[in-house]
Amino acid sequence: QKEVEQDPGPLSVPEGAIVSLNCTYSNSAFQYFMWYRQYSRKGPELLMYTYSSGNKEDGRFTAQVDKSSKYISLFIRDSQPSDSATYLCAMSANTGNQFYFGTGTSLTVIP
Amino acid sequence: EAQVTQNPRYLITVTGKKLTVTCSQNMNHEYMSWYRQDPGLGLRQIYYSMNVEVTDKGDVPEGYKVSRKEKRNFPLILESPSPNQTSLYFCASSLVGQGGGQPQHFGDGTRLSIL
Numbered sequence: 001q002k003e004v005e006q007d008p009g010p011l012s013v014p015e016g017a018i019v020s021l022n023c024t025y026s027n028s029a030f031q032y033f034m035w036y037r038q039y040s041r042k043g044p045e046l047l048m049y050t051y052s053s054g055n056k057e058d059g060r061f062t063a064q065v066d067k068s069s070k071y072i073s074l075f076i077r078d079s080q081p082s083d084s085a086t087y088l089c090a091m092s093a094n095t096g097n098q099f100y101f102g103t104g105t106s107l108t109v110i111p
Numbered sequence: 112e113a114q115v116t117q118n119p120r121y122l123i124t125v126t127g128k129k130l131t132v133t134c135s136q137n138m139n140h141e142y143m144s145w146y147r148q149d150p151g152l153g154l155r156q157i158y159y160s161m162n163v164e165v166t167d168k169g170d171v172p173e174g175y176k177v178s179r180k181e182k183r184n185f186p187l188i189l190e191s192p193s194p195n196q197t198s199l200y201f202c203a204s205s206l207v208g209q210g211g212g213q214p215q216h217f218g219d220g221t222r223l224s225i226l
Contacts, residue, residue: 032213034214036217043115044154090154099215
């Protein structure tokens with residue numbers, strides 16, 4: 001079983017829609033949760049970073065962590081064509097020197 | 112500008128010919144790491160380093176070497192490359208937090224093709 005599972009999509013939504021991206025994980029030691037956005041031919045860039053459970057909001061982006069279900073989500077409100085990219089979840093344990101990434105979800109926002 | 116710089120960005124080479132991919136960061140980060148990205152497999156960690164002269168294996172270290180002689184540099188060495196090492200490689204760096212898991216800054220990638 002993979003440490004982190006993520007639906008690869010692709011996901012296609014109209015501009016202005018709310019997008020929900022999700023990852024599940026198996027290792028209960030994970031405490032640090034990240035979402036990265038990756039444009040074609042570029043490296044991943046950090047979008048959201050959370051520690052332990054709860055919600056975190058930054059502009060149009062909201063990250064949620066449910067440790068009891070081993071499930072994390074990223075919500076994008078009022079999606080824009082510029083949000084079209086691959087979204088990667090990543091996790092690390094409390095003694096975390098190793099990071100585990102999902103395979104990424106490809107998102108297209110149609111004008 | 113804060114950045115992680117990888118070179119080369121693209122390389123086509125042949126089996127068995129030793130190669131080095133360089134990585135340099137200008138953020139004074141202690142932690143540096145190498146990943147490979149393959150379709151359907153996502154990003155997988157090859158090696159990481161917590162500080163100068165300290166390196167550890169990630170999930171897929173076979174066939175790779177690293178060294179950390181200076182804080183800013185973390186080269187990835189393929190002593191005898193094979194076609195299964197054809198991939199997109201990323202270098203990343205971050206601060207070291209008390210509990211670990213600090214978010215990383217990534218370079219723009221090196222696409223290696225080994226024939």
